[in-house]
Amino acid sequence: MSDLLDWARTSPVPMVLLTLVGYLLGCRLRDATGGHPLAQPVVVAVLVVAPVTALLDVDYRAYLDRVSLLSFWLGPATVALAVPLHRQAHRLRGFVMPMLGIVAVGAAVSVTSGVLLVRALGGSDVLQRTMAPKATTTPVSLALSESLGGIPALSAALTILVGILGAIAGPALLTLLRVRDRRARGLAIGSVSHGIGTARVLHEDEVEGAFAGLGMGLTALLTSLLMPALAWLLFTRL
Amino acid sequence: MLRGIAVLLTCQLVGEAIVAATGVTVPGPVIGMLLLFTWLQVRRVDITAGASGDPGLAGGTLRAADVLLRHMQLLFVPPAVGIVAYLGTLRADALPVSVALVGSWALGLAVVALLAALFDRARVEAAGPVGPAAGEGA
Numbered sequence A: 001m002s003d004l005l006d007w008a009r010t011s012p013v014p015m016v017l018l019t020l021v022g023y024l025l026g027c028r029l030r031d032a033t034g035g036h037p038l039a040q041p042v043v044v045a046v047l048v049v050a051p052v053t054a055l056l057d058v059d060y061r062a063y064l065d066r067v068s069l070l071s072f073w074l075g076p077a078t079v080a081l082a083v084p085l086h087r088q089a090h091r092l093r094g095f096v097m098p099m100l101g102i103v104a105v106g107a108a109v110s111v112t113s114g115v116l117l118v119r120a121l122g123g124s125d126v127l128q129r130t131m132a133p134k135a136t137t138t139p140v141s142l143a144l145s146e147s148l149g150g151i152p153a154l155s156a157a158l159t160i161l162v163g164i165l166g167a168i169a170g171p172a173l174l175t176l177l178r179v180r181d182r183r184a185r186g187l188a189i190g191s192v193s194h195g196i197g198t199a200r201v202l203h204e205d206e207v208e209g210a211f212a213g214l215g216m217g218l219t220a221l222l223t224s225l226l227m228p229a230l231a232w233l234l235f236t237r238l
Numbered sequence B: 001m002l003r004g005i006a007v008l009l010t011c012q013l014v015g016e017a018i019v020a021a022t023g024v025t026v027p028g029p030v031i032g033m034l035l036l037f038t039w040l041q042v043r044r045v046d047i048t049a050g051a052s053g054d055p056g057l058a059g060g061t062l063r064a065a066d067v068l069l070r071h072m073q074l075l076f077v078p079p080a081v082g083i084v085a086y087l088g089t090l091r092a093d094a095l096p097v098s099v100a101l102v103g104s105w106a107l108g109l110a111v112v113a114l115l116a117a118l119f120d121r122a123r124v125e126a127a128g129p130v131g132p133a134a135g136e137g138a
Helices: A002-010 A013-033 A042-054 A061-068 A072-081 A082-087 A096-120 A125-131 A138-148 A154-177 A182-202 A206-237 B002-022 B028-041 B057-070 B077-126 B132-137
Strands: none
Touching: A002 A082, A013 A061, A013 A082, A013 B077, A042 A061, A042 A154, A042 B077, A061 B077, A072 A125, A072 A182, A072 B002, A072 B028, A072 B132, A082 A206, A082 B028, A082 B057, A096 A125, A096 A182, A096 A206, A096 B077, A096 B132, A125 A138, A125 A154, A125 A206, A125 B077, A138 A154, A138 A206, A138 B002, A154 B028, A182 B057, A206 B028, B002 B028, B002 B057, B028 B057
């Protein structure tokens, strides 16, 4: 019995299967609710995986190690975002340069407002630096947090949270703001909620998905470029 | 399909190599995405190549990409499980973290969406009276 439990803790099979089952349950729930915004497969999967790993006494590091088989595909999937963009490339005409400017402004607003809000509510200097890169995709967020002197793992967690927030509430907030243009909607979701927001809108509309992927990529690029200047401004001037 | 995966991995590999060589803080896969987009555009790959069962490199790439993207949320489950591990450390700073997270997210979203929509409207007006179909294709 304890041999079986040891196997369950150390083999990749139970953890990969658990993750897959959680995700599939999430997909069923999404489809059963007619695509309810709260029924994001990734959220349901976390709610399934977290208690089971706790019950089996598998800590997060060990879990991550067992499911590296799945995490590996995140890289190729990010590259694959070029495909919906290619399909929608005719919608890019005359939009490229303004889009670069818009996403740059968005990146600066995300970083500045994140830092200043934490500061205004009494958060520590380290917490402000940890919050700064949260709108970028996880690997960028980790790297920028490290170079800023934040807590990289916490930045990654905030990044994931803001992604889930975008998947759940992004489209509704855009509708509330009366933004109907699907390019603008996609670009905005990708700019603040990276891959997780992109994954949701890609499921619902290819134009929005394509521009979300682009928004995510450009935000990663431009935030990295702007961060040294923003950090200087926010942490030495203000 | 396998050839398509090889194309995706090649783009990622070149992207990672560029990152390693230049030291920019952009992930290799994001550079790889820009490389793949350039390749698809330069080769003028037929956007229906994936669906029409094109056995070549282009069709395979489109099919592989579609499979990966259809279940992209699955790939975010492993990093998302980590939030649970960090919620405890956030408790003391719950107020600044949650307000800053939601506030700055909403602000960023609104700024990008409204500027992009504004630009689009200005351009449509500058183009003069065109039908909705012409505006869509322009």
